[in-house]
Amino acid sequence: MQGRMIQLLLMILLATAIIAAEASLNPLFEDSVQSNSSYNSSAITFVSDNSISSAPVILMPGSGYYSSHPFAIGGGVGSQTVLYNSDPNSATAMSHEVGSAQNLSGRSEFSAISRSTQSEYYDRSYTTTAMKIDETVTSGKVEIGVLSGGEGHAWKNPALEIEEEYVGTYHITKNFTINSSLSKTRAFDGWQNCCGAIGVGIGISSPRLSLLSADEVFNCRRSR
Template identity: 35%
Template sequence: MRKTIIIAILALSFLVGMAAAAETDPDRKVTASRNITFDFEQSVQGSGYFMTYRYIQLDSPDSGGQKGPMYKDYAHGSGTIDNEITICAEDIEYYNDDGCWAEWEAYSCISAREDNSMVYSPMTMAIGNGYYARNPVRYDSLLKEKTCIKNYRPVTSMHHQVEYAKAVDKEIDVIVKDKQYYYGDPVYEGVGYTTMKINEDVTDGMVHIGVLQGEPNSMNFTGYHTPETSAWRNPMIEIDEDYVGTFHIEKNMTLEVPYKDVIEESDWLTCCIGGCEDMDPCDRKYTCEECMVGELPETDESSVFDSAYEPATNGGCCN
């Protein structure tokens, strides 16, 4: 038993040493990417009874399967409808390891744009050639529709709903985006971006508009590890609006929650002690000559690492 444990420890030490050597091997080059995109376009015109339901839930980047951007849309009623909708969902990731530093960028995003015009009226229809052909079905349903978006990492939620309306003429545009980036160990940054734009006319109906924003100071953990204190129960921003009657409504709501962390490193650890041959081959702050002199120039940590950031995931429907 003791011999087995010793062998296991030696094997583990060997693997750790190999991993450490690989992290500082300037000749190692690794590049990988992933691009998953879902596109949906629809155009519907007609009269009768209609019901639609659309739901998309993406994971948050580098979250171990935790929830990220979410989009939900629902509508039903009887009468006439003229609907145009475009939806795009993206899951994009880029990874580059040049042997000294690893650069990783990923985002999950949902973009939806809808132009919907509905007018309520009771409809009686004969269906098929059996019982319901001889006994037509009467549909008498006032109009209802709702659009809900959530961004779980920054704890952001926006909601729009119309109920019991005689007519609805609505344009809505939403984007839900969770983006993260790191460069080696020093730089970690990301942003949670959520927006909803509404332009609508509602006749004899009920309209509800709501916005919730949780506390962003601990957004890396908010909604995941401490849901009892940081979920939607204790919002930092809360908007709750209700309108009953006939209204023209225009809304432009945007919540952007950025975060960034730059870890400072100890400069003396990377400089040579026994000559230039002992210097860290991946040191990018100082030349060997500067280390040998012993008086190291001052450097701006943020500018050094920010300059290395060249986004590789530009393009797509969410930019």
């Protein structure tokens, strides 16, 4: 009876060791049991409601020529907003500039959101950059720009570049939104770096656990 109990105990220990060994070679199983991932999120939003007018000042200095030829000073109203999303995986910029306008009224919204998740086996990032414009400009100049970086040198070789210019009196409505995502998967290295990624290392199967030799273990060879 005692011999059977010892034999049963050895079988249980062997089965536990096999399950632990297989789990250590399977990152998906390990990640489902215990997650070492981290999550980061950041966001910024800017909203501007404008209703401004230019009121030039009329000057008639002296009693000579300018008394009969007055001149006005004051070059009109304007505004400038530039939004940079400096996420290293997706560089994006949006700009909106109004200059020398007699009247400016309307609303502009800017927002940037960046989310990222990191774990032992993957890196994932998601970014959203948006610009909404709904405004009326009287006798002014409006410049709108959108730039989205691609791979490598994002600013020198952008994947998307938009430039618009308006001179005069306009009602302008624009809605730009750029979404981007990046996912990187890292190869899972076992307890020996030479064994490489999943499925390349030592294959352990329960019926042949005792057949592995030291040469097969330390030289990353499979038992046949």
